[in-house]
Amino acid sequence: MRMEDLKRILTEVKNNKTDVQDALKLISNLPYVDIGFAKYDTHRFLRQGFPEVIFGEGKTDKEMVKLCKIAVENGGVVMVTRVVKKTADYVRKHIDGFKYHADAHMLTYGRSNGKRSKTGILIMTAGTVDRFVAEEARITAQMFGNTVDTSYDVGVAGLHRLLDQMEKIKKARVIVVAAGMDGALPSVVGGLVDKPVIAVPVSSGYGASFKGLSSLLTMLNSCSPTVAVVNIDNGFGAGFMASLINRL
Amino acid sequence: MRMEDLKRILTEVKNNKTDVQDALKLISNLPYVDIGFAKYDTHRFLRQGFPEVIFGEGKTDKEMVKLCKIAVENGGVVMVTRVVKKTADYVRKHIDGFKYHADAHMLTYGRSNGKRSKTGILIMTAGTVDRFVAEEARITAQMFGNTVDTSYDVGVAGLHRLLDQMEKIKKARVIVVAAGMDGALPSVVGGLVDKPVIAVPVSSGYGASFKGLSSLLTMLNSCSPTVAVVNIDNGFGAGFMASLINRL
Amino acid sequence: MRMEDLKRILTEVKNNKTDVQDALKLISNLPYVDIGFAKYDTHRFLRQGFPEVIFGEGKTDKEMVKLCKIAVENGGVVMVTRVVKKTADYVRKHIDGFKYHADAHMLTYGRSNGKRSKTGILIMTAGTVDRFVAEEARITAQMFGNTVDTSYDVGVAGLHRLLDQMEKIKKARVIVVAAGMDGALPSVVGGLVDKPVIAVPVSSGYGASFKGLSSLLTMLNSCSPTVAVVNIDNGFGAGFMASLINRL
């Protein structure tokens, strides 16, 4: 149930278009739907302004379809993260309107129809392999109504590529930086700006990158106090956090 | 050099109160002062709106006085973190106007004279031992002109204490949560709100808390996407980040 | 050999229905059967009141059938954990009476015919992906004669879903909580009750969850002293421990 739905119902009650009993029934939906293996949160839109995002791992194709149906019925705007193509195809075969974003491994349905933010979020990556995580952040931020720009493959080993992005960097209100290996990009970007930088460690790399531990530690130890960190590979979290901040 | 200083100089030039040569001299200060063991960044106020914060560890008392003097001369608003009382006393003996915050282990001088923010930042702690880190965040946020409220010792093991803080939680624009041991508080707070939560792991605890590693991992794995994390015990970073966000 | 079998034999001796020689032979079974690669413990039922549970990993299909046959002959109640479907099917093809629990990856045979406990065990999960581990705990506890209830997908990020379970929580004598990622649920549940909470870290999640290490540390550092912890993904151990306690 979206805020606008709630407003509409209340307005109809006020205008005597819906009687109190029916309104009560409509509103008094349980705040979640219990479907055994999961409890789908239908009031999150009211609480946080966003629909519950479905975490795609560990669910069978059938369970995914079941959850997606409830989500479509309750929110209208749906995001599923970490969906492999096979499951995505299965969902799309059973429910119309879902779109699959291959690089981001996401399924989306509908889109925030609020006004698009004027100033926006910049998503940056250090290397080409970081783009999968960055795309998850980008799709997430766009689904929440943000204007999003990107600067990919601008790692610190080629400082001139990074400095060429200064205009984009200055224009953004919030910056998301995805980086694996040495994870040094957020520190450098964070030193250039006076706005929040959300750093996402990426599990790319090999050897002593220890599946993202290396860049995670780098980012937590960033000498720029403009940097906060989310989980390794958590592009969704970074996009969500940036959306929360940009909305302020 | 603060933005207002720069404006004043330019206005005086415009009004012929300062001639161009003198203005140039005033403005053309190097962006940092090189004092051998350190390069004090005097233009950070221009770049980020805040003075350089001095990291107190690894500096002798004499070096600290030297840096503090430059800071006072260039910025007018100064913060020193992680200062032990002995060094703080030494600085205060040699430079007037510094105040020592014992719980936060900070020295401050002056204060942002911009308007105080109306809506503000809430600093929460899970246990009593987390207050040292929380105080560092609080002093930092206040120095940057934020209205700051606190809810200390409201960890998840006594849920009723936490739920009593709902009003403060709802009123805040940004929330900082400091927690050691299980580090579970940010996840719970993050699930109650639709605003940014900056989580600070605290190195308190013993045994398998591994000096804050436990709460760091908990926070990075928070099931609430409203949570971003800074370094263990980094109260300053959390306060700084919250200030950046609250300023938007 | 179950306690009731032993009692029956002794009673028959007392009543002159079995002579001493035969009784001795029946009872003097070795306390385990040595089948080369394994020593099946046939007296565990006498020692602990439960049959030896067979750990399914690292055994060939044929070895599994061999062990299951001995178990059926000696105990009558059999549990096999961590069995993949292929092996389960093989066992069921060769021995009648086994049932496969797909979510729990368990094979069971027979069932404790003691009286079912009146008050019981509550199994809770934080997210949907934790249910595989939770199901292992549930089947285990049921096999040992406990009344078991479940509250799945009630993680701390949606506190209202959790608080809706208060009635179940209050009714239980022992609670098992399975959670991955931030592993915060046991701390919160543990703070609401005055009964033992057995926490099971789950290896679900990604990035800094480090295959369950994150939630393991969270649980070990729980601020609620009502929480004790078993190995990551050890649903069986949690169910067993809860059964031991509920039996008191």
Added chain:
Amino acid sequence: MRMEDLKRILTEVKNNKTDVQDALKLISNLPYVDIGFAKYDTHRFLRQGFPEVIFGEGKTDKEMVKLCKIAVENGGVVMVTRVVKKTADYVRKHIDGFKYHADAHMLTYGRSNGKRSKTGILIMTAGTVDRFVAEEARITAQMFGNTVDTSYDVGVAGLHRLLDQMEKIKKARVIVVAAGMDGALPSVVGGLVDKPVIAVPVSSGYGASFKGLSSLLTMLNSCSPTVAVVNIDNGFGAGFMASLINRL
């Protein structure tokens, strides 16, 4: 506020010895006392049957006295853990009735006046250096009204010393085992019994014991499913958990 206090008030109301207004006032004490740096939980006795235990680390001597006073006033039975002798002496100088347990590093006041349990808890240690943690468990369990027995220095490297304890082991309802280094004792004890074993890793040892990590992992991987684990050096937690279980 203890349950018996509450009962008394309600009885007095029923018997018209206290009028409703006064009763309300007495009962409606806040569930905690907010003293700035801490929120003392005064209703925990009602919720869990035990007073809040005060964690001694990170508190000044004065703060400790303040908390102890509130605790004495609200509960009558008080426990403080991890108190160094210096602080303990300070508290005892300012409040009468506290007793310091040097090996356990605990302060206690009063004692559960419920009936002492008939069957009880056995506290075991593998080596002599584990006794500090074991003593914390012992004092805790005794404070909660349990009959407690001990078997110290019976590690697995001298199996005959352990087997001499079989009578005590059989008599106990719950067993607490504290062990550092190889942490093997809970596995062996757990294999001998059909009752809950609460294992406490101890940070004693050197080298690859890594401050208790070694014994923690051993215990989590115990081949006996009768074992659950609490945090390294958490004697209090083990004693508390054993008390919860023994009370069933």
Added chain:
Amino acid sequence: MRMEDLKRILTEVKNNKTDVQDALKLISNLPYVDIGFAKYDTHRFLRQGFPEVIFGEGKTDKEMVKLCKIAVENGGVVMVTRVVKKTADYVRKHIDGFKYHADAHMLTYGRSNGKRSKTGILIMTAGTVDRFVAEEARITAQMFGNTVDTSYDVGVAGLHRLLDQMEKIKKARVIVVAAGMDGALPSVVGGLVDKPVIAVPVSSGYGASFKGLSSLLTMLNSCSPTVAVVNIDNGFGAGFMASLINRL
């Protein structure tokens, strides 16, 4: 080149059956054969009394055949460890006389024709899944001419199974103990004997066993000073070490 070959040559020289030039040529074989990707050590038999053992990982089938041929030509007794069945079959198709040991994942050729040791080595395992590592130790020790006995699946959770092995334990000169999970068996065995115990951690288990780290740490921290440790899953190393000791 085996010691006996060298002796024969020298004796023939002494007896004028081989002239000095030919003998020199025979003996002056390079101490290794350089075949590009590897340098096969042909004098190890002289230095250590054993042929070079070929480590099977990371070699193609063709390279393996090449190495095995050189080994057969130079030593007569050959062992290949960590060979998958596919490669073993390939070798056996190209060179006669190799035998594959499926559980041990080893290929062997010939056998020490020295006298078999009278007293011998006992190989023990805690659980059934440890037998793969134990078998590698057993085959290795047998290839080096030792009398080997085994006690499998006698973990500490069923102490009576272990105590039944006391006769074998007392008879052995050296004991190899393979154990995963809690890795507690070597500590217990080590406490029962006054002879060297070589402990091999096994990577079996799940969760906090962290691929053998758990049992490795347990064994390194063994309270019995009769225990020394080799690498996780290093059955070969344990068998080799036991052979060295038993030969004394």
Added chain:
Amino acid sequence: MRMEDLKRILTEVKNNKTDVQDALKLISNLPYVDIGFAKYDTHRFLRQGFPEVIFGEGKTDKEMVKLCKIAVENGGVVMVTRVVKKTADYVRKHIDGFKYHADAHMLTYGRSNGKRSKTGILIMTAGTVDRFVAEEARITAQMFGNTVDTSYDVGVAGLHRLLDQMEKIKKARVIVVAAGMDGALPSVVGGLVDKPVIAVPVSSGYGASFKGLSSLLTMLNSCSPTVAVVNIDNGFGAGFMASLINRL
């Protein structure tokens, strides 16, 4: 763009063979080509004397072809690391002139046509499984114009094999040592020479080698101060570093 290309253009301008406008156009190529998912650095040859090396992981076959084409057009000398054979075949089908090095998992195109270095780089390995990493170093060093020699399979467990390489060791100007398992070879080689040794940990091995962590730590702790370390399995980095040094 290579330095010689730049020189040619400038000479042509000087000699009036190219007019300034055309020259500007030729030179003013952006220092990188932005192809969306990547920014190919075309001026690296000018900055570092080497073409950008393409990191093969995380790129689709089509993307790889796209990048390789740009690289061929801009540099003439191209290296792709960590390419699986399937992708290599795809590239070779679409672009002529690429050569695949199977052991090194590298694609190369063209070759430095500068003079080959007289004295050179020695690449050493401890075991046969280290040769994949060593080959990456070898191909890299050769592509950059170095004379390269190799000493493979000369680990410290067979010291005589190592000492046989003393002549090669003495002749080299820089030494690259690849080793897994105990990683002891660089320490020993480093103690024999007075020239830089670049150590590459290799992730070969099993158990407590923890995917190269063991040899990484050994090398970082080398008692010979002639040793510096690159990332685990980073043969390319070692070859690059050795080239930089040998060029001095």
Added chain:
Amino acid sequence: MRMEDLKRILTEVKNNKTDVQDALKLISNLPYVDIGFAKYDTHRFLRQGFPEVIFGEGKTDKEMVKLCKIAVENGGVVMVTRVVKKTADYVRKHIDGFKYHADAHMLTYGRSNGKRSKTGILIMTAGTVDRFVAEEARITAQMFGNTVDTSYDVGVAGLHRLLDQMEKIKKARVIVVAAGMDGALPSVVGGLVDKPVIAVPVSSGYGASFKGLSSLLTMLNSCSPTVAVVNIDNGFGAGFMASLINRL
């Protein structure tokens, strides 16, 4: 009680010098003396041929004197490890005959009066800081009647120093090698010999030596199968193990 004591008693019984009742009394001492915080094992000499060694950490001066007295009375040969000088002085003031070994941090009393072994144990160290651990091994081995030789400061970074020790190396039956930092010495020594090498990691060093973890991993991954490992800094364990082996 030492074996010779037992023999003497039995012989006296046989010769009618002691009557059966008195003999029984003498022999039937409990196998350990229970002194509350510890159970001193008085029959270990019978079981393992050595007296119980007292671990000095975590015991007060008074407790140490108490244990030492019992040890002197029961065994006659006593070793205390990890004793600081202050405690050692206290013991020596209260009991005559103890000798303090400052480098080894050991107290000893008496000495094995069996025949000294002819061939012996060689103790080696890589660096000068490893000698504290090596001395603990040396004293231990000497107390158990072994002939012990030493080669200190012969690390692999100066191979000629090591090769000068070849004579000693060849003469020894068992070798103990203590090394910190890169821990490479046991691998090299192990490759030179065909006898057991007991490797002791030492926690000396700094940075990535991680308090001995680095050398521990190196030794566990030794390419020479002649190496087995004991705990970090466990000189006593190495000396004990070497004694067990040398006794064979």
Added chain:
Amino acid sequence: MRMEDLKRILTEVKNNKTDVQDALKLISNLPYVDIGFAKYDTHRFLRQGFPEVIFGEGKTDKEMVKLCKIAVENGGVVMVTRVVKKTADYVRKHIDGFKYHADAHMLTYGRSNGKRSKTGILIMTAGTVDRFVAEEARITAQMFGNTVDTSYDVGVAGLHRLLDQMEKIKKARVIVVAAGMDGALPSVVGGLVDKPVIAVPVSSGYGASFKGLSSLLTMLNSCSPTVAVVNIDNGFGAGFMASLINRL
């Protein structure tokens, strides 16, 4: 013995100023002096061109004086690292000519009298607390005859400070970069140059810097292949390595 000494002796022999017997005696000094706890390497100057550097930790004041005397007698150029002031004062009281460098914690005696290098080594630090490690590198490099320049406190969070050092950076032949916390500086510097960068992680920082682990991993994962790494806090090793390279 320095190369020049050797040359002089040989020249004297040639010129009949020293007879062959005496020369032999002079030259045939053992390559090291055995002083019990240490073997001082007197021929290292011949092998590596540098005297043995004395590692200051773990040696008593007396032992240090002993070693320093031998060093002075054999080499004439002596360096002692990691010496606390107290020991340094003791050495200087007993031997003339030693100089103590307080920031570097080093003692030096004499100085390479070879020609000073023309082009040189640049030592950089990210923050002020890194200067202790940097100074160790600087003194080391200067002792080996290098021209050394420094750029301290130029971390990536203030990129303008770093870019101001471009001239120094371009002039250097080898660069040493010391950095703690995020350890990002070597990656950025390494991307700007085509010369070797030796990175030294520094254990400064707090929380998730884990005593230098964070910056160590960052540096090992540097995206610039111009970077090689030495141990945490190993300023000496970095200075030595840079000297080796600059000498080429």
